[in-house]
Amino acid sequence: MSQLAETNQDAFPILGKSPKDLRAIGAQRHLSLSDAEWGAIQAHFKTLKREPSLAEIETIAQTWSEHCKHKTFTSPIRYTEGKKVRTIKNLFAETIVAATESVKKPWCLSLFKDNAGVVAFGKKWALAFKVETHNHPSALEPYGGAATGVGGVVRDILGVGLGAKPVLNTDTFCFGRPDYKGALPEGAHHPTRTLRGVVAGVRDYGNRMGIPTAGGGIWFDDDYRLNPLVFCGTVGIMPQWAVKKEVKPGDLIVAVGGRTGRDGLHGATFSSANLGADAPSSAVQIGHAIQEKRVLDALLAARDKKLYGSVTDCGAGGFSSAIGELGADCGARVRLENAPLKVSDLDSWEIWLSESQERMVLAVHPKSLKALEAVFAAEGCELAVLGEFTRTGKLEVVHHERTIVELDMKFLHKGLPRVEREAVWTNNHAAKPAGGVTKKAGEALREMIGHLNVCSREWVIRQYDHEVQGGTIVKPLQGVRHDGPGDACVIWPHAATGDMDDFSCFAVGHGLNPDYGRIDPYWMALAAVDEALRNLTCVGADPSRAALLDNFCWASPEDPKQLGALVRAAEGCRDAAKGFSTPFISGKDSMFNQSKDEKGKELPIPGTLLVSAVAPVPDGRKAVTMDFKGPGNALYLIGRTNDELGGSLYHRILGRTGGEVPKVNPASALDGFKALHAAMTRGHVLSAHDLSEGGLALCAAEMGFTGEFGCLLDLDECPRDPRIYSNETLLFSESPSRILVEVKPENESAFLRHFGKSAKSAMVRRVGQTTANPIIKVTGLEGSTCLEESLKELKEAWQTALPRILG
């Protein structure tokens, strides 16, 4: 018998203990188990007539964590809206999954169950897409937290199906304002430090792995100052045959990549816990990108030789989750002493639960082992056989002849008790705008264009190698001087496909606006989907082939108001997916994004939804950028302008509240997007840019200074709600689904033909033209000039805002 058996780590008596005692034990070990969960565990071990071991309790806590099981989205909710009360059995199944099932797209190859969503890309290839958050680690240690966030989502792509080659990274952040001057609680980083560290982390991991980081955004709001959000996304490409994976009893459990250390213990349970000053240092790690590149190279070589049947990454919960998941349907027997270790003094449970980075687990037929070893050895990548998959339906873990875990797979994966939560939604938003100051249109535009949520991201973007793999044919920075704000990047993945004659490309777009969610999360969700799709459409992607990802970041779901808002947002996603006939293929949520501020008061983040969309660009050589291409071209506005200034940037800079939040009509929006796409494939579009924060005025200004041509616009020509009598509303309203398009005069009638009936129903109208003189000049409803600004000055305001603060 090993000496380890003598230590007390095996015993973890819980039978007969009171809920209070269990809560105390749980808090001490960062287990984040609720009373009901403790009750279920007690009941299970009572029937087994034995006490659990420490490793078993840790395994259950990790597997049942919010991070791994998404309890908020899958547990019953009692939802109250006004006087109406209803019960939602499973929010996820009833909204996102239900909508995806109802739109039935044959090109969806893998939905929700694997490490990423997978859609077809041409006949031979498939695109896998996943976006993860790494919020809590990035709050504690911005550089390491963000870098391992990238590492984690890249491993999701390596671990989807039999593994995909990462071809694009995306990054979206929400931070406190970098010029925040107020107090911060002990131990919290200033938003500027968080921003610099996070950008450096994403940069160093992505650049080292050779994955272009191109696409995403930054949103600044002081309510994120204690809980920054770091969304890391990766797109991968794989042959369609590699989408399916299968574990067979008798397969060997093979761990590859980094060694196991004490780092990252309790990552999963910690991510559900309230962020406090007593955070364990082990919750944060420094990534090793080159180690992961080795895994990538070896894994894909082994995949193409068909040397394994299944694969998954070691994320939260480490081996316990990875092996537990792979063996969920059959069983697994693990011999922990075979795991290569960084340090020799690890306890059994620590090896089993460690979240050391850059590790993957494979299911390997014994006959393939030798060939697999050779492939990994050639890349200098370590490999160890940890055991085998069985038919026992049990998860058994042995360390030096001592059994430390013997759990029923069914209990582990299905035994989580579901507890009903309360959710309340009350709409108490004033439809009428109120308060704030007034500003002249020109002054407002200058202020908006230099606003932190609009200004140039060049300081960030240039630090990423957005051109590695040689396929970024529409770049994040566009125009004459390669510095204008592109709507999306277009990726020509020839490095992955090996075919430079095939110009099949894809694009990724994003939508996020928590200010709309402060008014109504339902419309925030629709607006996010709409924004992601119109960004894609603007560069030439096919909007009818888009696939969506959802990422919800929320405060405590134990607060009924927060949970009510979450239900609203999820239902918005459902209606958007149905309305746009666009499936969700994957998603993730992060709860408990709230912390105590310097006065001890809870500071929740605003409910935040990031929608990411991926769609093919059938021929990358027909892609479109957003910069004006020449003088004397016609400008068309697609989509109707309504009085929708609620939550707008215009209201924010005026200090005004109330007003209607932008409302999406998915059916007519999609008509416009499809018609524009058809016009683009015929080459009838010179430039296109979506209207978002700041509305028409800001959109036209950006197109102008990026292309170094001016424009004349006539507000009376805008397709609009006839009840609008204010120039400011037409200039700055953020009505969704609108795109400004530049068309050569000789192509105007051909362009309009693509819009068919909608052209007649005034959904698309000629609103002006481009000019050689680099100014933006707008004629108001009354017929006189209501805005005239130099584009050079606007560009300067737009470019200098971020460097002025960050250096």
Add this chain to the structure above:
Amino acid sequence: MSIKIQAANVHLIEVKLRTEFNDAEGAAAFALLREQGLSALKEVRTGRLYEVTGSLTANQAHQAGKDLLCDAVTQEFRLVPPSPAPMNGMNFWRVEVWLKPTVSDPVGATVAEAIAEGGLQRPTSARCGMLYLLNGRAVKAQVEKAVAKSLANPLIHRVVVTEAHP
């Protein structure tokens, strides 16, 4: 000269950019420390520290420093003696930022591998730290506070601030 071989020798190898080369990393650190209130700071120069543990002799550590860790054109290196550096007031500060022992060190891992590949005994451990040499009047507590808010994160880093030679 006979070399005494111990079971585990610890060598601290310091690699610095030669003064004739512009230190952009130092300039960035300088700006960050000034932001944190070290207003009398005149210059920051940077370097790397490698703590190599294992059976290497001092000569072998010297060789590793020369061949593997130091650039022949831009950098200079030395083995740092274990004795404390003399003090000279408050005008020059030496700041070492190390990852805590519980935190993985990927650069250290590369160094250990490269040393072994170079034909020397594989070190039992190699750790990499950042070195900042501060030129400018300051009080130790002030330096420590500014570093903790800019160049290091107390959660994962161990910071050593000592008075130093110019």
Add this chain to the structure above:
Amino acid sequence: MKKPKVLILRAAGVNCELETANAFKHVGGDPELVHISELRGGKKKLMDYAILSIPGGFSYGDDVGAGKVLANQVRHTLTDLRQFVRLGRPVIGICNGFQVLVKAGILPHSNACDQSASFTVNDSGKFETRWTHLRINTQSSCLFFKGLPEMIELPVAHGEGKLVLKSPRHLEDLKKTKSIALQYVTEDGKLMGYPHNPNGSIFNIAGLTNPEGNVLGLMPHPERFMSLHHHPNWTRQTYRKAPVGLEMFKNAVDYAR
């Protein structure tokens, strides 16, 4: 037609190998990705190839200095590299590959085989990706630039790309031996500072060659300009020349034939 064999060198952290291989394949070469461990073990031999390419990336994480660890391995493993060069076979080191060639003492050429140049962190202190205007030194006889216009454009993406020399005397040597292959310039061909010179390199040097012109090391990435659609302004239709990378790789492959 004969397809010259191209050795694309791989090692942990090299990450531009696939697009570089595609580039050579596209112009009629026969690229093969070869891990340095295969050369070390003798499984593959450098002399069996007509062209050597060391691609971009972060070999060994650029830990202890960009390209440093791989440069040491090249010194010890590719012992026949000098002979390969003497035989006039084309060698191209791109970005990290350029750093490797310099730190291994292959570039700039010297009889002593010592390292006489190196790289430091960009003056901006940041990793930066941007398209640059470059001027080819028409005095040098670098085979990769045969027939190209004097003024070209290519993207750079690096954090440690500032070329420095052991002493000012070396710059005169470089000029005399026509080793300067490529310089960062403004659109109208002037030597200017940041951002035109993206990293602060001495004399705006972006690439070096040997006096014979068969070895080229450069920080910009020619494999990222193989199609007109790589150019940042292709949608404006203002770029009317041939894609620079395509021409460069074609020159090497044609030469090796």
